[in-house]
Amino acid sequence: MAGIAIDGISMVYTLPGGGEVHALNDVSIDVDQGEIVSILGPSGCGKTTLLNIIAGFLSPTAGEVRMGGTRVEGPGAERGMVFQQGALFEWLTVARNVAFGPRMAGSPVAEATEKVERLLTTVGLQGFGDKPVYQLSGGMQQRVALARCLANDPDVILMDEPLGALDALTREKMQNLVLKLWKDTGKTILLITHSVEEALFLGERLIVMAPRPGRIEREFRLPFPEQALSQPAREVKAGPDFVATREEVLSMIWNMEEEIMGQAEADQG
Amino acid sequence: MDDKTKPSDLSVWLGLADNTFTRQKTVKFGDATAVNSGRFYSILAVAACLAAWIVASVFELVEPFYWPSIDGTWDRLVKIAGEGFRNVALWDHIGISVYRVLSGVFYGTLVGVPLGFAMGLSSTGRGLFDPIVEFMRPIPPLALIPLVILWFGIDEFAKIFLLFLASLFIMTIAARAGVSSVRISKVHAAYSLGASKLQILRHVILPNALPEIFTGLRTSMGVCWGTVVAAELVAADRGLGSMIMIAKNFLQTDTVVIGIIIIGLIGYIIELIMRRLERWLIPWKGKG
Numbered sequence: 001m002a003g004i005a006i007d008g009i010s011m012v013y014t015l016p017g018g019g020e021v022h023a024l025n026d027v028s029i030d031v032d033q034g035e036i037v038s039i040l041g042p043s044g045c046g047k048t049t050l051l052n053i054i055a056g057f058l059s060p061t062a063g064e065v066r067m068g069g070t071r072v073e074g075p076g077a078e079r080g081m082v083f084q085q086g087a088l089f090e091w092l093t094v095a096r097n098v099a100f101g102p103r104m105a106g107s108p109v110a111e112a113t114e115k116v117e118r119l120l121t122t123v124g125l126q127g128f129g130d131k132p133v134y135q136l137s138g139g140m141q142q143r144v145a146l147a148r149c150l151a152n153d154p155d156v157i158l159m160d161e162p163l164g165a166l167d168a169l170t171r172e173k174m175q176n177l178v179l180k181l182w183k184d185t186g187k188t189i190l191l192i193t194h195s196v197e198e199a200l201f202l203g204e205r206l207i208v209m210a211p212r213p214g215r216i217e218r219e220f221r222l223p224f225p226e227q228a229l230s231q232p233a234r235e236v237k238a239g240p241d242f243v244a245t246r247e248e249v250l251s252m253i254w255n256m257e258e259e260i261m262g263q264a265e266a267d268q269g
Numbered sequence: 270m271d272d273k274t275k276p277s278d279l280s281v282w283l284g285l286a287d288n289t290f291t292r293q294k295t296v297k298f299g300d301a302t303a304v305n306s307g308r309f310y311s312i313l314a315v316a317a318c319l320a321a322w323i324v325a326s327v328f329e330l331v332e333p334f335y336w337p338s339i340d341g342t343w344d345r346l347v348k349i350a351g352e353g354f355r356n357v358a359l360w361d362h363i364g365i366s367v368y369r370v371l372s373g374v375f376y377g378t379l380v381g382v383p384l385g386f387a388m389g390l391s392s393t394g395r396g397l398f399d400p401i402v403e404f405m406r407p408i409p410p411l412a413l414i415p416l417v418i419l420w421f422g423i424d425e426f427a428k429i430f431l432l433f434l435a436s437l438f439i440m441t442i443a444a445r446a447g448v449s450s451v452r453i454s455k456v457h458a459a460y461s462l463g464a465s466k467l468q469i470l471r472h473v474i475l476p477n478a479l480p481e482i483f484t485g486l487r488t489s490m491g492v493c494w495g496t497v498v499a500a501e502l503v504a505a506d507r508g509l510g511s512m513i514m515i516a517k518n519f520l521q522t523d524t525v526v527i528g529i530i531i532i533g534l535i536g537y538i539i540e541l542i543m544r545r546l547e548r549w550l551i552p553w554k555g556k557g
């Protein structure tokens with residue numbers, strides 16, 4: 001197992017018309033092994049781009065990502081991904097989706113079946129193995145996505161707004177599940193979100209990004225995930241520390257949004 | 270809901286009354302799901318056609334040369350179903366036409382799907398085949414009949430080759446569309462789960478393309494059914510198309526009409542079977 005070193009990443013997209021988009025500018029983050037880190041920022045600040053670079057789907061214009069000393073050159077099973085939605089294989093059952101990684105690796109059927117059963121229980125989907133995934137609700141589908149990712153036993157789990165499409169109640173439940181998985185498995189988790197509350201609750205470290213060009217604006221060290229291991233989630237979220245930090249981060253994001261709006265108006269005028 | 274106003278199951282089945290849910294809708298015009306089967310009117314329409322035919326036959330309103338009487342047509346059907354037509358059993362005429370269509374579609378799929386995959390997956394493939402496919406696409410298969418006859422004569426191979434061409438480009442385009450429709454997050458997910466390129470082809474891109482491929486199959490079947498009949502009209506001694514062409518030469522209007530009805534029915538049955546197969550084989554269609 002290893003953490004990830006994100007070292008001086010810049011990303012410039014070249015547009016078909018010839019223009020350029022500076023999506024990321026000199027972003028460096030060191031994620032320790034077993035850490036859960038959340039990334040927050042207004043939309044368009046390069047969060048997805050950053051995660052795609054870490055996952056190995058894009059190669060950055062400058063800088064590099066290293067895992068355990070080796071440079072990331074492409075996607076790999078040691079970095080699992082959980083997408084917002086629509087990344088499950090709708091032609092497979094729940095169990096077959098979860099078993100996808102082990103099957104591709106050629107692991108014996110019996111072994112994979114046993115693992116799938118265990119993981120479905122972990123994410124609260126015991127008994128749903130034979131259902132087609134499209135018959136499941138959005139929240140259940142994300143549980144399948146989590147289980148599928150865990151079945152491969154990755155060192156790092158990368159999540160791009162995994163709960164973004166869920167309703168508020170389901171979302172809270174899923175946040176607790178993510179936290180529980182983090183505690184139980186000790187995985188390194190990097191989670192992108194646009195919910196401030198979620199970022200605080202699921203980040204030992206919170207990285208706030210700013211747009212144009214995408215960069216790190218501020219970093220917070222947060223006690224809330226630790227607290228939530230011993231305290232009910234609602235209590236943590238209602239605590240004075242949590243509320244104060246939430247307001248601070250919110251006003252930061254608000255200011256950025258206002259700036260973006262101002263710039264957009266200036267661009268138009 | 271008031272029980273007295275509840276219509277009978279029969280009238281709902283016939284489409285004379287709306288089902289319970291639709292009856293509770295206040296807005297129906299413009300809501301496509303509020304349009305029911307209208308089965309009663311379907312039955313009425315078919316019955317009206319038959320009645321017109323019966324009336325015309327009884328009162329001998331139409332010259333049999335233009336349109337046969339219904340009883341005469343029935344007698345003819347019984348006769349050719351028993352004795353065959355011009356030494357070929359009716360079932361053979363039907364069977365050979367269906368066989369040609371199935372063969373053509375089979376070979377068209379066999380070649381077209383890999384071709385479409387190559388076009389969807391590789392720049393070389395797209396570059397090589399795009400001009401040919403785009404050029405062939407708008408040409409009606411019937412326009413190829415003369416060339417195919419010049420090349421291969423009028424034997425069995427020529428007909429199957431024509432149908433192969435007819436389905437080839439449909440299948441190629443369908444497979445290419447299927448490959449292009451794969452959501453990139455599914456491919457990314459598979460790579461992150463450790464799949465190799467070959468595994469992604471087999472376990473992600475292929476199943477993802479199956480709905481489009483199947484739609485292509487349905488279209489192919491329809492187009493080939495039309496093409497086979499036309500090809501048999503031009504050059505064949507067996508098959509439904511040749512049957513009605515020969516019947517025409519003998520001025521047997523009743524056999525011509527029987528042939529047309531059978532062609533229509535079989536086309537319809539093929540479509541029904543394909544729809545069934547689709548629902549059975551690809552239940553995930555449109556659910557990604």
Ligand SMILES: Nc1ncnc2c1ncn2[C@@H]1O[C@H](COP(=O)(O)OP(=O)(O)O)[C@@H](O)[C@H]1O
Nearest residue numbers: 013015021023042043044045046047048049050
């Ligand atoms: N493939 C691309 N080509 C050009 N510009 C892109 C591309 N992908 C993203 N961008 C631009 O890069 C910036 C960052 O995008 P993204 O990483 O998706 O942000 P976020 O996930 O934070 O909303 C945006 O301005 C976006 O328009």
Ligand SMILES: [Mg+2]
Nearest residue numbers: 047048049160
């Ligand atoms: Mg994004």
